[in-house]
Amino acid sequence: MDPQEYQQIEQQNTPPTPYLKNCLKAFLVGGIICAIGQAITFLYMIFFDFTDKTAGNATVATMVFIAMILTGLGLYRKLGAFAGAGSAVPVTGFGNAVVSAAIEGKTEGWVLGVGGNMFKLAGSVILFGVGSAFFIALIKLILVSMGVVEW
Amino acid sequence: MIVFYSFLFAFIVGGIICVIGQLLMDVGKLTPGHTLVILVVSGAILDGLGLYEPLIDFAGAGATVPITSFGNSLTHGALAEAEKHGWVGVLTGMFEVTSSGISAAIVFGFIAALIFKPKGKAN
Numbered sequence: 001m002d003p004q005e006y007q008q009i010e011q012q013n014t015p016p017t018p019y020l021k022n023c024l025k026a027f028l029v030g031g032i033i034c035a036i037g038q039a040i041t042f043l044y045m046i047f048f049d050f051t052d053k054t055a056g057n058a059t060v061a062t063m064v065f066i067a068m069i070l071t072g073l074g075l076y077r078k079l080g081a082f083a084g085a086g087s088a089v090p091v092t093g094f095g096n097a098v099v100s101a102a103i104e105g106k107t108e109g110w111v112l113g114v115g116g117n118m119f120k121l122a123g124s125v126i127l128f129g130v131g132s133a134f135f136i137a138l139i140k141l142i143l144v145s146m147g148v149v150e151w
Numbered sequence: 152m153i154v155f156y157s158f159l160f161a162f163i164v165g166g167i168i169c170v171i172g173q174l175l176m177d178v179g180k181l182t183p184g185h186t187l188v189i190l191v192v193s194g195a196i197l198d199g200l201g202l203y204e205p206l207i208d209f210a211g212a213g214a215t216v217p218i219t220s221f222g223n224s225l226t227h228g229a230l231a232e233a234e235k236h237g238w239v240g241v242l243t244g245m246f247e248v249t250s251s252g253i254s255a256a257i258v259f260g261f262i263a264a265l266i267f268k269p270k271g272k273a274n
Contacts, residue, residue, distance in 0.1 A: 017177050019174075019177050019178065022177055023174065023177075026166075026169040026173035027170045028166065029169070030165050030166045030169025030170070030172075030217070031161075031162035031163065031166030031169070032162065033165065034161045034166070034212050034213045034216045034217070035162045035213075036212075037161065037165075037213075038158050038213070039158070040212070041211060041212050041215075056224075057249075057250075057252075058251065059215060060220075060252045061254075063216060064252065064255040064256050065255065065259055068259040068260070068262065071267075072263050072266065074270060084176065085170070085172030085173035085183070086166075086169045086173070088183050088186070088187065089168060089172040089186075090169070090218070091218060092216075094218055094252065095256050095259065095260075098256040098259075099259060099260045099263045101260075102264040103264050103267050103268075103269050103270075104269050106264050107269050114264045118260050121184065122256065125218065125221065128188045129192070129221050132195040132196065132222060132225075133222065133225035133226040133228075133229050134241060136198070136199035136229075137199075137226060137229035137230050137241040138241060139199070140199060140230060141233050
């Protein structure tokens with residue numbers, strides 16, 4: 001059997017991706033996670049004197065805490081299998097990536113395992129986030145100094 | 152009623168951002184890692200254009216909880232300091248706004264490693 005023929009047969013036998021169903025699940029779960037985030041934001045604003053600008057940070061930290069509990073109990077993996085991007089895109093997915101890498105790293109010791117692996121999955125998000133923020137700020141700084149745009 | 156709408160908008164906008172991620176994975180055949188990187192960079196670019204803040208005002212947690220807000224707040228911090236201190240501000244301001252996500256992830260990751268036992272492949 002030549003590789004092309006094999007690919008054809010493989011394509012025929014893989015079930016088609018259920019695009020709509022996946023999107024619906026992602027929408028529901030992602031939406032619910034964000035609604036929970038909104039509830040936490042309100043709690044911080046009502047009980048802890050945060051403003052709507054500063055409550056965002058506290059909310060993110062709380063969401064990461066919830067992600068830690070769910071990850072440790074093995075529940076976040078189940079949620080991820082159901083929701084796909086719905087659980088990966090919210091900041092809880094970032095927390096899950098860090099926490100699960102830290103827990104798994106334990107088998108290799110604290111320094112090389114937990115410390116070294118913690119950002120194995122989440123590191124690319126930080127790198128590209130910081131990298132793009134740096135260049136965008138640089139571009140804007142240059143544009144402002146040339147007088148093209150205002151701050 | 153205002154409270155109800157803020158939940159609704161958070162739900163809808165957060166859901167839509169997740170659907171964009173799902174489409175990148177399903178239709179674009181990207182890995183979750185690539186998808187998240189694209190979303191973070193998009194968030195940073197949107198803030199550079201001044202479009203992310205209005206989205207936060209409209210959707211609240213629907214815009215601050217998805218990973219796009221990470222790119223947004225990195226850029227936001229860098230821009231705010233760059234305005235005050237010029238070139239150096241780009242670096243000093245970078246993590247000013249978004250310290251909580253990363254420090255929470257590090258602290259809670261460490262605590263999780265202390266209390267939970269590894270269960271084999273990916274939690």
